[in-house]
Amino acid sequence: MARIDLHLHTRFSDGSLTPAEVVDLAHQAGVTAVAITDHDILDGIPHALNAATPLDIEVIPGVELSSRFHERELHVLGYFVDWQDSTFRDHLAQQRRSRHVRNPQTIERLNALGLELSVEEVKAKAGSDSIGRPHVAQVLVEKGYVQDTREAFDRYLKEGAPAYVPRTLADTRDVIAWIRNAGGVPVLAHPTWTRCQGEPLHRLCACLKEAGLLGLEVFYSSHNRRQTSRFLELAKRLDLLVTGGSDFHGAANPDIQVGRGKGNLKVPAALLDPLRQAAR
Template identity: 40%
Template sequence: MSSDLHIHTTASDGKWEPKRIGEIAYRLGLSYISITDHDSTEGIALALKGAPHGISIISGIELGAYFEHYDIHILGYGFDYQDQKLQNQLAKMRDARFYRAQKMVERLNELGMEIDLTEIVAEAKGENIGRLHFANVMMARGYVKTRQEAFEKFLNKGQPAYIERFKLTVEKAIKLIYSAGGLAVLAHPGAIGFRSLEEEIASIRLFQSFGLKGIEVIHPEHSEERTSFYSNLASELNLLPTGGSDCHGPSGKDTIMIGKWTIPDEWAEQLLKQSHILGI
């Protein structure tokens, strides 16, 4: 049996609702899954409520963070998703997202696109506002033909409508997860872009000193060689190995489906055993 511990839903930038995730995982015969939405726990309760019998759901989140000039994502697992300190911080991050959305609307207006913030909010349907919602509105209004065009010409980093989103420091992200009873894991290290292996290993050791407990070994962006490297590194540094598909739902030919990249059930069980609370 296998598990997928990196899945996004409509609670952030995924295209499938949490209930649908559980149904798909059940059909695939997965044992454990984790809903790891960006800076949000809203999908967890919905996934639990609609999960078919036989699917175990581990609480999860993917926090955006920074270290020096690097964008870092920290995954949290096995925490109390109703923890008040965690929810207070996520509320602050939602407020920052709204301010960011306002600034992005202003940029698009300056570029000649008559888009209003209320359109973006309506498109988000109560979810955390993200660039995908902007792309959808831009496409619906005829300013771009595809979402890809919206990102490549306007919304990606370095493009005219891009506004950096609020992020925690790596240390704060790790400690926030720990304070809610969970374990912090470094997400897709192979996608970070460290300048050298020496810098990467030194950074991971530093993150360990902050309380990092695991490293995402299996991920679509990791080659076979990198997967082997991270597996050995996890063993060497006594870090828990994790992984998953990082599925965001259907996106044409580039779709990465739930269960395409999985981990042994033993990895998920090790993670739960070491968390402060056994799952949710």
């Protein structure tokens, strides 16, 4: 059975590889279609399209947007978006500016803790102007303050840690509308990150569906068999499209492979046509 991977990051956000390198890994893994879903930026898509042409791999234009819904941070994936739509690109630029405001504040807090690093060093780690905490974490690793990026987040950067700075985020309902207006299909990413399950998760997804949500990321690298089954049932109950992907980032999380996740991920290619049909 052919496999696809609809959740991939490149150097244009917080991944470690170029779009061409990610597409090549997909080809090696036997993946027939990929979605480049960098955070708040679309600039990697044309590079992936060029790399995929000789390999006969379909590239779905995508993006991942952070948002806030009643004090809860949610990530929304957008598929088949018009990546050249100027209004949509303006919204994404707005999202990136919120990172630019937070980054110096984060670095100031790290400096106050005795960790020497600068905004310029963090910018140098990024492949675009989508600069965030993963790039700060990379500098902390490089300077020997932590062993890996996971420790950087646990000790300094995650919510509740001493260098954490909240980020101004758009309302989830607005983000869904941006994606729909750009011709795309909005999908709730990694539902385990919502920190709710059972009936509360059902109510959350039902509310978001009323706002225009069309899908749920059911297949995901960290989902176990039981979770995948529950999310499939939830998508069925709410008549939401089913999607899936590895959330590949490269060096930041070497346990995750393109198309295979932690080794047992297999996103069926049959999920792609309903997703395509939902896009206008």
